[in-house]
Amino acid sequence: MRNLLFIIVLxxxxxxxxxxxTVYSAGPNDLIQQLARDFEKITGTKVQVFQGTTGQxxxxxxxxxxxxxxxxxxxASWDSALALKRAGDxxxxxxxxxxxxxxxxxxxxxxxxxxxxxxxxxNKNSNTPRPGDWADLTxxxxxxxxxxxxxxxxxxxxxWLGGMLxxxxxxxxxxxxxxxxxxxxxxxxxxxRALNPVLQGAKAAAIGAVDYIAYGQQAxxxxxxxxxxxxxxxxxxRPMMILNYSRQPEQAKAFLDYLLSVEGQTAVxxxxxxxxxxxVPDRRPGLQELTLISFDSExxxxxxxxILSQFRKVTR
Amino acid sequence: xxxxxxxxxxxxxxxxxxxxxxxxxxxLASLLVLVGLPxxxxxxxxxxPELTRGSLANAFSxxxxxxxxxxxxxxxxxxVRLGIAVVIVSALIAVPLGVLRALTRLPGAxxxxxxxxxxxxxxxxxxxxxxxxxxxxxxxxQQLLGVAGDGLVFSFSGIVLVMAFNIxxxxxxxxxxxxxxxxxxxxxxxxxxxxxxxxxxxxITLPLSLPGLAAGLLLAxxxxxxxxxxxxxxxxxxxFEVLVTGIHRRFSDWPLDMPGAAVLSLVLVLLAxxxxxLQHWLLNRRSYVSLTGKPAPFEKADLGPWRWPVLALFAxxxxxxxxxxxxxxxxTASTDTLSGGLQWSNLSTRHFTALFANQDGALAALATxxxxxxxxxxxxxxxxxxxxxxxxxxxxxxxxxxxFLSLLPNTLPAIVIAVGLILAxxxxxxxxxxxxxxxxxxxAYSCLLLPYPVRYTGASLRQLGDNLEAAARVCGAGFTQSxxxxxxxxIAPSLLVAMLMVFAIxxxxxxxxxxxxxxxxxxxxxxxxxxxxxxxxxVGMAMSLVAILTTTVLLVGLTGVGRRRLPGVG
Numbered sequence: 001m002r003n004l005l006f007i008i009v010l011x012x013x014x015x016x017x018x019x020x021x022t023v024y025s026a027g028p029n030d031l032i033q034q035l036a037r038d039f040e041k042i043t044g045t046k047v048q049v050f051q052g053t054t055g056q057x058x059x060x061x062x063x064x065x066x067x068x069x070x071x072x073x074x075x076a077s078w079d080s081a082l083a084l085k086r087a088g089d090x091x092x093x094x095x096x097x098x099x100x101x102x103x104x105x106x107x108x109x110x111x112x113x114x115x116x117x118x119x120x121x122x123n124k125n126s127n128t129p130r131p132g133d134w135a136d137l138t139x140x141x142x143x144x145x146x147x148x149x150x151x152x153x154x155x156x157x158x159x160w161l162g163g164m165l166x167x168x169x170x171x172x173x174x175x176x177x178x179x180x181x182x183x184x185x186x187x188x189x190x191x192x193r194a195l196n197p198v199l200q201g202a203k204a205a206a207i208g209a210v211d212y213i214a215y216g217q218q219a220x221x222x223x224x225x226x227x228x229x230x231x232x233x234x235x236x237x238r239p240m241m242i243l244n245y246s247r248q249p250e251q252a253k254a255f256l257d258y259l260l261s262v263e264g265q266t267a268v269x270x271x272x273x274x275x276x277x278x279x280v281p282d283r284r285p286g287l288q289e290l291t292l293i294s295f296d297s298e299x300x301x302x303x304x305x306x307i308l309s310q311f312r313k314v315t316r
Numbered sequence: 317x318x319x320x321x322x323x324x325x326x327x328x329x330x331x332x333x334x335x336x337x338x339x340x341x342x343x344l345a346s347l348l349v350l351v352g353l354p355x356x357x358x359x360x361x362x363x364x365p366e367l368t369r370g371s372l373a374n375a376f377s378x379x380x381x382x383x384x385x386x387x388x389x390x391x392x393x394x395x396v397r398l399g400i401a402v403v404i405v406s407a408l409i410a411v412p413l414g415v416l417r418a419l420t421r422l423p424g425a426x427x428x429x430x431x432x433x434x435x436x437x438x439x440x441x442x443x444x445x446x447x448x449x450x451x452x453x454x455x456x457x458q459q460l461l462g463v464a465g466d467g468l469v470f471s472f473s474g475i476v477l478v479m480a481f482n483i484x485x486x487x488x489x490x491x492x493x494x495x496x497x498x499x500x501x502x503x504x505x506x507x508x509x510x511x512x513x514x515x516x517x518x519x520i521t522l523p524l525s526l527p528g529l530a531a532g533l534l535l536a537x538x539x540x541x542x543x544x545x546x547x548x549x550x551x552x553x554x555x556f557e558v559l560v561t562g563i564h565r566r567f568s569d570w571p572l573d574m575p576g577a578a579v580l581s582l583v584l585v586l587l588a589x590x591x592x593x594l595q596h597w598l599l600n601r602r603s604y605v606s607l608t609g610k611p612a613p614f615e616k617a618d619l620g621p622w623r624w625p626v627l628a629l630f631a632x633x634x635x636x637x638x639x640x641x642x643x644x645x646x647x648t649a650s651t652d653t654l655s656g657g658l659q660w661s662n663l664s665t666r667h668f669t670a671l672f673a674n675q676d677g678a679l680a681a682l683a684t685x686x687x688x689x690x691x692x693x694x695x696x697x698x699x700x701x702x703x704x705x706x707x708x709x710x711x712x713x714x715x716x717x718x719x720f721l722s723l724l725p726n727t728l729p730a731i732v733i734a735v736g737l738i739l740a741x742x743x744x745x746x747x748x749x750x751x752x753x754x755x756x757x758x759x760a761y762s763c764l765l766l767p768y769p770v771r772y773t774g775a776s777l778r779q780l781g782d783n784l785e786a787a788a789r790v791c792g793a794g795f796t797q798s799x800x801x802x803x804x805x806x807i808a809p810s811l812l813v814a815m816l817m818v819f820a821i822x823x824x825x826x827x828x829x830x831x832x833x834x835x836x837x838x839x840x841x842x843x844x845x846x847x848x849x850x851x852x853x854x855v856g857m858a859m860s861l862v863a864i865l866t867t868t869v870l871l872v873g874l875t876g877v878g879r880r881r882l883p884g885v886g
Contacts (some may be wrong), residue, residue: 023833048836051846055568062572063738069752069835104441125655150552153569186470189552193445193848199654201454202466209499213851223655285620 004245020046021251022069022266024061026054026076027113027238028212028271035267039258045251053190054080054155057216061089061243072255074113074238077155079301080241082112091242091249095256097265102287103296110241113259114273117235117290118160119211120227121195126204133229137180137205144184145204149194152308156236160208161307163234166295177314180207189314195230198224210236215272223313228285232293237276339796340712341598343703347721349701350763354736355724361739368844383579387562395541398476402540403533403812405480406487409633411529413484416626419521420617428630429492430872432485436636437867439841440482440545442860446644447478448549456647459658470553479546481637483539489813490775494528495521496809497779507834513617524779527599531775534595535586535767538588538726544827559584560729567731573784574735581732588727594722599778641866649858667854671807671862678859681838684754688839689822689867692761697815699762700769701807705799707770708777709785714835719770726767733763734831756832757839761822768821772814776807816871823867863884 025032031053036047051058054076061070061084075081084090090109098106105112122131128141137146151158164173186203188194195214197203199222214226240259242252258264265275272284300307364372416422417429435443450456451465458464468474502524503516511519544560551557557565559580566577619626647658649667656662671678700722706712707719725733737760742751750756780803788798804811826841832843840863847856 020836024835028850030850048834050833050835051838052830053568053849059568059572059735060738060831062574063735063831064742066739067742067744067751069742123655148823152565153552177608187555189570190849191547193549195851196445196449196654197452199853200452201655201657202452217851221651221653221656296840303577310818312555 003149020048021071021248021255022048022050022073023053023072023255024050024057024070025074026052026057027074028273031267031271032074035259035264036269038263039255041241042258043251043254045254068243069124070243070244071248071252072240072242073117074240075114076236076238077157078237078239079297081107081241082298084241084243085109089169089245090245091244091246091252093125093242093253093256095253095260097257097260097262097277100279101260102278105237105276110239111256111260112237112276113240114212114265114268114271114275115237115287116156116210116212116273117228117285118156118163118208118233119214120229121198121206121209121211121214122225122227123201123204124200124225126201128204130225131205131227134207135176135179135231137207138176138186139185142181142183142204144186146180146185146207147188147194147197147205148184148185148207149182149209150187150189151311153190154194155211157208158300158304158307159234159236161311162297162300163232163293163295165285165300165307167232167293174310174314177311181315185315211284212272219272226284228290230291232291234295235274235287235290236292240272269312304312327855339702339799340706342759343699343706343718346699347703347766350759351721351725352768353740354733354763355728356736357679357739358578358581358732359738361735362575362582365575381575385579387557388580388583391557391559391562392587394557395584397585398472398479398547398558399537399541400484401472401476404481405539406484406536406540407533409480410484410487410532411491412847413630413633414488415495415517416629418495419493420619420626422619422630423623423627424716429489429635430868431634431638432488433816433820433871434642434864434868435482435485436817437824437864438482438638438641439824439826439844439860440479440543441549441826442545442645442844442857443482443641444478444546444549446641446648447474449648450640450644454606454657456644456658470550472556474556475546475550475556478550479490479540479543481641482546483536483543484633484637486535486539486817487529489817490528490532490535491525493772493810493813494525494775495777496778498524499527527778528775530595530598531771533697534591535726535771537591538723538767541587542583542727542729544729544731559587563729564731567735575648577732581729584729585724585727592723592727601688642861645857645861645864648853649861651854654853667852667858668862670855671858677838678843678862680879681840681843681859682863684757684837685823685840685863686866686870687760688754688757689819691758692765692822693815693819695758695762696766696769697811700766701773701811701816702799703766704770704774704777705809708774709782719774720779722770723767725763725765728834730760730764730825731831732828734760734828737763737828737832751852752834754834754837756834760828761818761825764825765818765821765827769811769814772810773807776810777803780806781791816874819874820867820871824863 023032023036030052032049036049040046052060056079057073057075061073085107092108094108095111098111101111105115120131122136126145128145131137149157168176188197191197194206195209195217198206199217211226214224218224218226240256242249242256246252260277262277262280265277265280267273269280269283274282274286351722363376366372383458417425422428423424451469453466455464498521502520506516506520507513542560544564547556547561551561555769563577563580566573566580648654650664651658651662652664652666653662703718703722707715737756738751741756784802785798786860788802793801819877821840826845829841830845833839840859844856844859845861848855
């Protein structure tokens with residue numbers, strides 16, 4: 001019994017104080033941990049991080065609504081920021097350095113921290129020819145060698161689908177997916193875990209994989225290549241924002257300023273993400289080198305249910 | 317010897333309402349806080365979709381719309397199919413093992429018990445991932461033996477097998493502990509009366525062990541319809557979705573569909589209720605008292621030359637349930653790159669180095685998980701034993717509600733409990749701040765795992781004769797005193813095994829942890845999950861291995877302190 005009391009006392013000593021900033025982040029964990037440490041060194045404000053997927057973060061925000069805890073949110077999906085803004089949950093703020101960020105990547109209430117692009121990831125040891133475009137994977141050499149993350153579970157994969165539907169047209173996109181399915185493509189779970197079979201060589205290629213994770217693995221010696229088809233791909237910018245019920249908006253603003261500073265953006269670039277600021281160099285192909293498909297992600301989001309059920313029909 | 321008479325009354329002796337009132341109050345209050353509160357808030361959320369926004373508008377509107385969800389039937393069918401298949405396969409594995417363990421002189425018996433506790437410590441999604449990496453094309457099995465089982469691991473049978481390997485120990489421990497308790501006394505009597513050992517076993521020993529077996533099967537069923545990790549890892553590739561993964565999708569895919577998730581949760585609860593009711597109906601038709609508390613020397617059968625095939629069977633099952641997953645985890649954690657495969661040149665301690673450099677607080681996460689698991693085991697152990705005792709022995713009205721409430725968490729997906737806990741504890745009116753502290757994790761784990769001690773001790777109480785308690789009462793002992801001095805020592809074997817299971821499962825729980833871990837803290841499971849999410853499977857697997865080994869060593873240490881082997885071994 002005394003042990004139990006001791007444990008409870010130990011647990012209660014974890015309580016956050018008013019001088020801490022709470023950040024919910026769907027970005028790379030070591031990135032946000034490092035930025036939090038550095039920010040505390042500079043300003044003395046302690047930053048507590050909750051790390052999760054975009055879905056987990058949104059679920060938590062929803063459940064906490066009656067007594068909010070979070071001050072800052074960094075999500076991996078542009079639409080989630082838009083939805084929060086529409087719900088009236090965001091504080092209007094444009095951090096210092098926003099003038100260096102392209103217009104498409106900022107709003108009055110949120111701004112990109114970094115950008116991921118969706119790539120074709122190919123295993124070099126797989127005894128298959130190097131694919132150049134999405135459609136190449138319908139060739140017999142890639143029979144049962146392709147996978148793609150599930151757009152229902154991966155926001156990025158859904159963006160890829162929206163981009164394809166816009167650039168190729170509806171019919172051509174569904175025809176391509178039908179073709180891929182006929183060639184034995186497998187739809188697996190969410191993003192990062194979808195890459196594991198490609199790394200181990202169970203599959204030769206992944207479609208619509210988030211590129212920065214693959215670059216990180218390549219840098220650690222994995223035999224993979226990250227290919228951006230000339231026919232175009234889509235980007236998934238990662239918005240950061242301040243919640244308007246934050247009890248310490250000033251510290252939250254200072255934190256966003258720091259995230260968008262050259263220092264903060266260099267840390268983003270070191271994770272192989274494309275930094276939001278133009279004046280911070282990329283460590284991988286940047287926005288200029290990629291053929292980008294621009295599409296109306298809002299319109300796609302509005303049709304989400306139909307698109308996903310069509311996708312399920314085609315890939316079953 | 318009227319123990320085998322089919323009476324409705326399981327026990328002629330009952331504590332009066334008066335003496336049991338205080339403990340009853342404690343048990344009920346704890347249950348209401350642990351289980352009732354989060355459930356109440358989930359229900360409120362279902363009825364009032366705008367509740368989190370502080371409004372009671374649009375009551376019931378999403379509920380009706382979601383009951384017409386076309387996926388509902390398909391998901392429910394899949395869950396039931398999966399649950400039944402897993403229970404059958406698990407029972408086929410576990411019952412023979414449990415019987416052999418209890419009634420024969422198995423060499424190294426205590427060690428087999430320890431080994432069969434390990435599956436509880438392996439997170440299901442890690443086990444599933446380990447099987448994938450072993451069996452998929454170019455997986456470890458193909459690299460080592462030239463055989464791949466791609467078609468097996470990604471199939472309904474694959475999901476059932478992987479889950480059964482993870483769940484069968486629940487039945488094994490229930491069966492072996494109950495049989496040890498039933499012992500061979502009645503069987504010996506039967507043999508004196510001319511029955512063959514075989515007949516004695518089928519007609520006497522096995523029927524008397526039904527409470528334990530039924531409790532084990534029920535737990536296994538509830539566990540398999542509630543498990544998220546394996547179907548989530550193996551299901552998407554074959555388009556197989558169950559209620560839990562459906563709930564999860566609605567809860568964590570943007571945009572959220574909380575009402576939809578809640579409706580699916582209600583269906584899950586109903587399923588589990590059905591199983592609970594079935595168990596209740598089976599067990600309450602007769603009395604199973606076979607333990608009088610008097611010492612009964614019980615000679616276990618000698619295996620003789622059968623020793624080797626029996627040992628081979630145990631070794632095979634341990635290899636499948638523990639060996640393969642751990643070896644795959646070890647292989648992933650100790651190779652430099654996945655694409656490099658199992659080559660000596662690809663061997664590396666890089667991932668372990670990263671871990672012990674305390675990258676992102678790995679060791680802190682381990683400490684958090686272990687202390688929480690200890691706290692959960694103590695809390696649920698004390699509370700569970702008390703609840704089971706009240707349910708079996710007191711004549712208080714509404715005690716079946718206690719029983720039901722304590723089983724309920726076993727049927728609720730962890731994510732639902734987590735959301736309920738957030739809704740409940742993150743209210744401005746609480747005097748102390750519980751939300752956003754690690755106490756939330758303790759509440760979540762205790763709620764989720766309370767059924768184990770309740771089921772296990774309940775089963776052994778049903779076999780415990782009440783003469784001793786009656787005697788204690790005649791000698792002037794009260795409810796509490798006789799509970800502590802007489803009942804607890806007698807049910808200790810089952811209770812301890814249940815507490816060890818709670819410890820093991822709490823040390824690796826993922827789904828609820830992801831939701832309620834306070835900002836700034838991490839558990840082992842959230843740490844590992846984060847590593848996978850960010851494409852460092854090596855570090856994730858290294859952490860899993862360290863955690864599994866640490867908890868195993870701790871368990872062996874814990875059980876070795878008091879006695880030199882696991883409890884409950886006659």
